[in-house]
Amino acid sequence: MHPQRWGDPGAATTLDESARALVDLAFGLTETPAVSGATPPVTRLPEELLAGLRGIVGEEHVLTDDDTRALRTRGKSTPDLLKARAGDLADAPDAVVRPRTPAEVERLLAFAVEHHVAVVPFGGGTSVTGGLAAQRDGYAGLVSLDLVRMKRLLAVDPVSMTATLEPGLRGPEAEALLAEQGLTLGHFPQSFEFATIGGFAATRSSGQSSAGYGRFDSLVVGLTAATPTGTVTLGTAPANAAGPDLRQLLLGSEGAFGVITAVTVRVRRTPAVKRYDGWRWPSFEAGADAMRTLAQAGLLPTVLRLSDEAETAINLADPDGIGSESSTGCLMIVGHEGTAELVEARRAAVAGVLEGLGGTCVGEEAGQKWAHGRFAAPYLRDALLDVGVLVETLETATFWSNRERLYAGVKQALESSLEGAMVLCHISHVYETGCSLYFTVAAKEAADPLAQWQAAKAAASDAMVAAGATITHHHAVGTDHKPWFAEEIGPVGVRVLRAVKAELDPTGVLNPGVLIP
Numbered sequence: 001m002h003p004q005r006w007g008d009p010g011a012a013t014t015l016d017e018s019a020r021a022l023v024d025l026a027f028g029l030t031e032t033p034a035v036s037g038a039t040p041p042v043t044r045l046p047e048e049l050l051a052g053l054r055g056i057v058g059e060e061h062v063l064t065d066d067d068t069r070a071l072r073t074r075g076k077s078t079p080d081l082l083k084a085r086a087g088d089l090a091d092a093p094d095a096v097v098r099p100r101t102p103a104e105v106e107r108l109l110a111f112a113v114e115h116h117v118a119v120v121p122f123g124g125g126t127s128v129t130g131g132l133a134a135q136r137d138g139y140a141g142l143v144s145l146d147l148v149r150m151k152r153l154l155a156v157d158p159v160s161m162t163a164t165l166e167p168g169l170r171g172p173e174a175e176a177l178l179a180e181q182g183l184t185l186g187h188f189p190q191s192f193e194f195a196t197i198g199g200f201a202a203t204r205s206s207g208q209s210s211a212g213y214g215r216f217d218s219l220v221v222g223l224t225a226a227t228p229t230g231t232v233t234l235g236t237a238p239a240n241a242a243g244p245d246l247r248q249l250l251l252g253s254e255g256a257f258g259v260i261t262a263v264t265v266r267v268r269r270t271p272a273v274k275r276y277d278g279w280r281w282p283s284f285e286a287g288a289d290a291m292r293t294l295a296q297a298g299l300l301p302t303v304l305r306l307s308d309e310a311e312t313a314i315n316l317a318d319p320d321g322i323g324s325e326s327s328t329g330c331l332m333i334v335g336h337e338g339t340a341e342l343v344e345a346r347r348a349a350v351a352g353v354l355e356g357l358g359g360t361c362v363g364e365e366a367g368q369k370w371a372h373g374r375f376a377a378p379y380l381r382d383a384l385l386d387v388g389v390l391v392e393t394l395e396t397a398t399f400w401s402n403r404e405r406l407y408a409g410v411k412q413a414l415e416s417s418l419e420g421a422m423v424l425c426h427i428s429h430v431y432e433t434g435c436s437l438y439f440t441v442a443a444k445e446a447a448d449p450l451a452q453w454q455a456a457k458a459a460a461s462d463a464m465v466a467a468g469a470t471i472t473h474h475h476a477v478g479t480d481h482k483p484w485f486a487e488e489i490g491p492v493g494v495r496v497l498r499a500v501k502a503e504l505d506p507t508g509v510l511n512p513g514v515l516i517p
């Protein structure tokens, strides 16, 4: 991962001439290069504590060099990138510690409690909500507990169709191991290439194929987590009535309750066929109604997403597409995966419904184009930051009956707090009862882009709460969403979370300041 950009440093990109011209037209171009040569603050952990950590995981797995610590500083939200680009590495961990086994994780937690060292579990480092920016004041130091060495496929049960995975496996690594057995997890968030199994569970992630495979928390049938007060293993049956489902307490716990050391997930057979089609709708509303109809008819495809008019126009923003008929309306991507027979049958059934509702199939090219570029967009954000254009995304969810109000409220909040902003939206995840709205915002950077974005984000978050929606459908709480999260779950909910934290992590060494309001 690049320390100041998204993804593979080798894949870093710049805007080509036509894209530069478009951006110039919309926002103007201001070359804004990232600061180079910044170094993190000197490690504050005393030598005897570093020696203690080495005694647990081995000499070579306690790293204090600047490059490694810089790479484990914060996540990949636009505010994180702005800070990294400005050379601000103030949140760098004092050391990066890489355990190999659950037993080592348990010993590290005991050591952290004994010496009051803050611990930040680190998966892929793709958090976009400040989930890796723990507080350090009052602690002897802060270590990044990097799960990169815990990468095994521990078990496969081909009869029950489950697999048990270690937390440090990145999306492609997990898929490759499962593919050897003819299986897939089917979890493809846009951060798929870098995010990990443990991170997916800790944030209750949702992938682009959630309509077909389910969001990550719905895939988890069991897990093991090491906490400062002991290890908990949950999930002895596909379903149970044995009290509240404690798995749900660890899913989404964002490293504040424990370190997830194994996850058992439901798996599916590798699909023989994948077909993605584009569908065009006269309006966002018509497309959204069609999504609802599919969901409520039990006809959800594997992939289902709908761009609003603005996002549709931008996605087709090539010199030929702009202003032409093809850039009007709203583009929906409808993907089917499975056996050839199943895909054809479902594709025909879904097409019948969509045609009946006024949709027009524009064929596989648009679908393939989306599938091909599905992981590329984050690289474009860096190229835009390079020319002084602020780009960030945010997401929320609500019930169908409230969708239009939420859409209008968040869009208006963003447009009125960011002068000249371009606000794009798509429906990214669909349920029988509602959907998730995913916004992308671009605006010319102000003199202080961080403050500029924080004000816009607060306005958008206020609009979500005012509309009665959730503060996050899949990006999690981290540090950024805490004030709105507290409002969402109410004072009793906050007290329950604090009580669980006090029980599992009584000295508060795990991810201080993250998640718990």
Ligand SMILES: Cc1cc2nc3c(=O)[nH]c(=O)nc-3n(C[C@H](O)[C@H](O)[C@H](O)COP(=O)(O)OP(=O)(O)OC[C@H]3O[C@@H](n4cnc5c(N)ncnc54)[C@H](O)[C@@H]3O)c2cc1C
Binding pocket: 006, 075, 076, 077, 120, 121, 122, 123, 124, 125, 126, 127, 128, 131, 132, 147, 167, 188, 189, 190, 191, 192, 194, 195, 196, 197, 198, 199, 200, 201, 202, 203, 204, 205, 206, 207, 208, 253, 254, 255, 256, 258, 259, 260, 261, 378, 474, 475, 476, 478, 511, 514
């Ligand atoms: C470009 C981009 C696209 C994204 N697209 C999506 C998307 O489509 N869908 C989606 O859901 N999210 C998306 N995200 C957000 C992010 O990728 C997810 O939240 C992901 O699940 C985080 O996984 P990670 O392994 O990177 O976790 P990290 O970022 O390393 O950690 C996230 C949080 O979980 C904790 N944690 C990590 N591992 C463990 C563990 N083993 N035990 C306990 N706590 C742990 C960390 O301490 C932190 O609080 C995107 C982010 C980016 C930057």
